Amino acid sequence: xxxxxxxxxxxxxxxxxxxxxxxxxxxxxxxxxxxxxxxxxxxxxxxxxxxxxxxxxxxxxxxxxxxxxxxxxxxxxxxxxxxxxxxxxxxxxxxx
Numbered sequence: 001x002x003x004x005x006x007x008x009x010x011x012x013x014x015x016x017x018x019x020x021x022x023x024x025x026x027x028x029x030x031x032x033x034x035x036x037x038x039x040x041x042x043x044x045x046x047x048x049x050x051x052x053x054x055x056x057x058x059x060x061x062x063x064x065x066x067x068x069x070x071x072x073x074x075x076x077x078x079x080x081x082x083x084x085x086x087x088x089x090x091x092x093x094x095x096x
Contacts, residue, residue, distance in 0.1 A: 006036075006044035015050070 009020045016023070026032035033053055035043035 005047040006038065007047050007050060008042075008044050009035075012045055012050065 007015070009023060012023060013020045023032060027034060033045060033049040035045050038044050
């Protein structure tokens with residue numbers, strides 16, 4: 001029978017190199033596995049869930065490629081119009 005290994009928030013934060021707040025933020029956003037309750041005010045994560053999450057996570061290069069692969073098909077004229085609209089909107093806010 002396999003032993004269930006649990007990781008507490010402080011240990012998990014040290015493993016991932018982030019603070020506890022970041023971990024709970026990821027959970028709320030659906031980007032990290034849910035913890036399990038081990039007491040009235042205590043939570044922990046299954047080590048196997050964390051390891052699976054780490055293995056499935058894209059590398060920095062994969063994430064960068066995904067971000068840069070989205071190309072906006074604006075013509076130069078559309079870009080100028082967009083920039084002009086943004087500048088006008090910010091100037092209008094300053095006059096108030």
